[in-house]
Amino acid sequence: xxxxxxxxxxxxxxxxxxxxxxxxxxxxxxxxxxxxxxxxxxxxxxxxxxxxxxxxxxxxxxxxxxxxxxxxxxxxxxxxxxxxxxxxxxxxxxxxxxxxxxxxxxxxxxxxxxxxxxxxxxxxxxxxxxxxxxxxxxxxxxxxxxxxxxxxxxxxxxxxxxxxxxxxxxxxxxxxxxxxxxxxxxxxxxxxxxxxxxxxxxxxxxxxxxxxxxxxxxxxxxxxxxxxxxxxxxxxxxxxxxxxxxxxxxxxxxxxxxxxxxxxxxxxxxxxxxxxxxxxxxxxxxxxxxxxxxxxxxxxxxxxxxxxxxxxxxxxxxxxxxxxxxxx
Amino acid sequence: xxxxxxxxxxxxxxxxxxxxxxxxxxxxxxxxxxxxxxxxxxxxxxxxxxxxxxxxxxxxxxxxxxxxxxxxxxxxxxxxxxxxxxxxxxxxxxxxxxxxxxxxxxxxxxxxxxxxxxxxxxxxxxxxxxxxxxxxxxxxxxxxxxxxxxxxxxxxxxxxxxxxxxxxxxxxxxxxxxxxxxxxxxxxxxxxxxxxxxxxxxxxxxxxxxxxxxxxxxxxxxxxxxxxxxxxxxxxxxxxxxxxxxxxxxxxxxxxxxxxxxxxxxxxxxxxxxxxxxxxxxxxxxxxxxxxxxxxxxxxxxxx
Numbered sequence: 001x002x003x004x005x006x007x008x009x010x011x012x013x014x015x016x017x018x019x020x021x022x023x024x025x026x027x028x029x030x031x032x033x034x035x036x037x038x039x040x041x042x043x044x045x046x047x048x049x050x051x052x053x054x055x056x057x058x059x060x061x062x063x064x065x066x067x068x069x070x071x072x073x074x075x076x077x078x079x080x081x082x083x084x085x086x087x088x089x090x091x092x093x094x095x096x097x098x099x100x101x102x103x104x105x106x107x108x109x110x111x112x113x114x115x116x117x118x119x120x121x122x123x124x125x126x127x128x129x130x131x132x133x134x135x136x137x138x139x140x141x142x143x144x145x146x147x148x149x150x151x152x153x154x155x156x157x158x159x160x161x162x163x164x165x166x167x168x169x170x171x172x173x174x175x176x177x178x179x180x181x182x183x184x185x186x187x188x189x190x191x192x193x194x195x196x197x198x199x200x201x202x203x204x205x206x207x208x209x210x211x212x213x214x215x216x217x218x219x220x221x222x223x224x225x226x227x228x229x230x231x232x233x234x235x236x237x238x239x240x241x242x243x244x245x246x247x248x249x250x251x252x253x254x255x256x257x258x259x260x261x262x263x264x265x266x267x268x269x270x271x272x273x274x275x276x277x278x279x280x281x282x283x284x285x286x287x288x289x290x291x292x293x294x295x296x297x298x299x300x301x302x303x304x305x306x307x308x309x310x311x312x313x314x315x316x317x318x319x320x321x322x323x324x325x326x327x328x
Numbered sequence: 329x330x331x332x333x334x335x336x337x338x339x340x341x342x343x344x345x346x347x348x349x350x351x352x353x354x355x356x357x358x359x360x361x362x363x364x365x366x367x368x369x370x371x372x373x374x375x376x377x378x379x380x381x382x383x384x385x386x387x388x389x390x391x392x393x394x395x396x397x398x399x400x401x402x403x404x405x406x407x408x409x410x411x412x413x414x415x416x417x418x419x420x421x422x423x424x425x426x427x428x429x430x431x432x433x434x435x436x437x438x439x440x441x442x443x444x445x446x447x448x449x450x451x452x453x454x455x456x457x458x459x460x461x462x463x464x465x466x467x468x469x470x471x472x473x474x475x476x477x478x479x480x481x482x483x484x485x486x487x488x489x490x491x492x493x494x495x496x497x498x499x500x501x502x503x504x505x506x507x508x509x510x511x512x513x514x515x516x517x518x519x520x521x522x523x524x525x526x527x528x529x530x531x532x533x534x535x536x537x538x539x540x541x542x543x544x545x546x547x548x549x550x551x552x553x554x555x556x557x558x559x560x561x562x563x564x565x566x567x568x569x570x571x572x573x574x575x576x577x578x579x580x581x582x583x584x585x586x587x588x589x590x591x592x593x594x595x596x597x598x599x600x601x602x603x604x605x606x607x608x609x610x611x612x613x614x615x616x617x618x619x620x621x622x623x624x625x626x627x628x629x630x631x632x
Contacts, residue, residue, distance in 0.1 A: 302457025
């Protein structure tokens with residue numbers, strides 16, 4: 001790369017080998033645009049420290065990590081002894097693993113099943129509102145919770161659903177007994193689904209609304225001329241126009257099925273609902289940083305990362321093939 | 329956002345009336361479901377303690393008191409937590425936006441040598457994450473536990489946001505840059521005085537995305553900081569909600585406050601007040617957020 005350009009300057013470009021020509025070209029490019037490479041450094045630095053350096057630590061999934069095997073916990077990574085697939089065998093044989101995997105899939109599929117159609121419905125309905133001010137108002141209000149943190153949402157729903165929250169006040173007023181929403185295994189997953197919808201529907205609605213804006217308005221004019229009623233217009237113009245966005249969103253949702261919902265569950269759950277709420281990542285967090293079983297936690301984290309990687313790359317491939325659109 | 333409907337003079341037929349009616353009813357319900365819980369919490373924050381304890385406050389304060397608010401502001405760690413969150417949000421957002429721009433610019437040049445490798449590196453790190461245990465070990469190894477840096481590091485560069493900027497840069501017209509280059513401007517000069525001013529919408533969008541990330545982050549703050557004076561707003565809030573009644577008991581039995589606590593101050597009221605205080609900045613900035621993030625989604629997310 002560092003070929004001095006002057007050394008090559010007197011040569012006839014046609015007599016140069018292709019490699020030399022390439023090098024010469026690269027040399028002058030570097031001389032002219034070195035600052036672009038300097039610009040990349042801060043980003044690469046952060047990428048290296050927080051995203052790539054941890055990959056080195058992944059080896060403890062195949063080791064018996066002993067924190068005090070060397071003078072620092074980091075050096076102990078290399079000092080600990082290899083044990084092959086011991087932790088993976090232990091993991092795949094444990095009932096805990098089956099449980100958290102089942103919970104992860106159950107919670108996320110439940111969310112997709114219940115929530116996926118709602119923003120599409122909202123976008124179509126908002127688009128049908130004639131009163132622009134009221135339309136904007138509704139859109140603004142459903143978009144607000146998207147900007148709340150999970151802790152904040154937990155606070156709000158704790159206030160609503162707690163033993164003395166208004167929901168329980170209403171339930172007792174109807175003569176039924178109080179529900180312990182956050183401790184009841186049969187309702188807890190529904191809290192996760194509901195709050196997820198509460199936070200995310202507005203954001204997804206905006207995405208679909210943007211897609212509706214892209215539909216050619218003359219299509220509606222023509223349909224109207226042909227006597228199509230509103231349902232037919234929605235069914236034959238709006239929905240087909242939205243289809244690529246719908247498919248893309250669905251593919252992405254399935255692709256990220258193992259890696260979404262962590263912070264929500266971490267904030268909302270408690271030991272009495274671990275059986276139905278504990279997902280892979282919360283379990284990794286508890287065994288890793290709670291019980292200090294670093295190797296086992298890393299093994300599970302690695303398994304999760306690999307499966308998630310395959311799912312996401314697969315989702316992207318499907319999206320590229322069927323829609324010609326790539327997620328990145 | 330929304331396409332303009334032309335009034336063609338055709339009378340609304342039954343289906344149009346039905347759909348419009350459904351739209352107004354359902355969207356009103358959705359909007360109320362989004363807003364009423366917030367209103368409820370805010371009402372609780374200002375209501376008299378007895379009503380709060382009975383669960384008799386709905387969507388408007390009953391009785392009015394500011395004692396709980398005063399208590400949260402001056403007797404708890406609220407301001408320390410707010411300070412920490414503000415520092416992390418401001419410094420973090422600044423670092424992130426600058427780094428995202430300087431990374432996105434070279435990668436947006438089609439002729440940039442090495443572009444494919446670097447892009448691949450960012451994509452790979454976006455879809456493959458080593459996991460929280462190794463990440464924790466790195467932060468520990470660097471001696472960053474209990475520092476602000478540990479709260480900035482995880483979001484210092486969010487690949488997705490960087491790609492939004494990169495996509496936007498790629499869409500800018502080539503000609504203006506070319507003429508500046510002929511006038512002798514270097515890459516840095518072009519980025520600072522031509523590309524960035526042309527990209528204010530996307531920079532605003534990404535700034536907000538980062539700021540929200542930092543402001544709302546709970547997990548990393550909880551994991552990487554232990555000492556009370558490093559608590560961020562989210563950690564403070566979570567601890568307050570979870571300790572609930574225990575928090576009050578500690579105060580009364582521990583003699584932390586002189587005299588008895590006012591009957592207006594209840595565990596429920598304290599939580600509601602802290603939640604309300606945390607909502608305020610988001611609502612205050614909301615017009616800005618709305619303006620740029622509605623646009624930003626169209627700019628960035630679903631790229632062709």
